[in-house]
Amino acid sequence: MSGPVFAALAARPELAAHYAAFREAAHQALDPALVAMVRQAIAAVHGCADPEAAPIDEAALDAGTQACLAYARRMPFEHTAITDAEAAAVVAALGEPGYVAFSVVAALADAECRAGLVGLPELVEQG
Structure with a gap:
C-alpha cells in the first residue's frame, strides 16, 4: 500500500498494519x-483525481450505483446535508453492512485525499 497516510505511518509499522487491515476489510x-x-x-471533488483515469460513465450504471456515487461526492464537504432519503437509497443498494463498509471506504478516501493535499508525511516528519 502507498499514499500519504501510509507514508506518514512509516515510523509506526504496527499502526500502519492496523490501518491497512481496516482499510482492506472495508474495501x-x-x-x-x-x-x-x-x-x-x-478524488475529483478534491481536485486530486488521476488525470489519466477515464471519467465515470454514470449513464451506464444502475440507479443504486448512481445513488452511491452521488452520496460519495457529498461526503467531503456536504456530509451534514445528506438526507435520510439519500442514505436510504444507499442502504437499499448495498444493505446495512454494505452501507457501513461504503461509509468507511468514502471516509478513508476523503481522509487520504486530504492527507495528500496538505503533505501529511512532511508534516509528520516536522513534528
Missing part, C-alpha cells in the same frame, strides 16, 4: 468496481 466488503468509482469520485 473487500464491496464490489471492487464500486470502491474504485467511489475513490475516483471523491
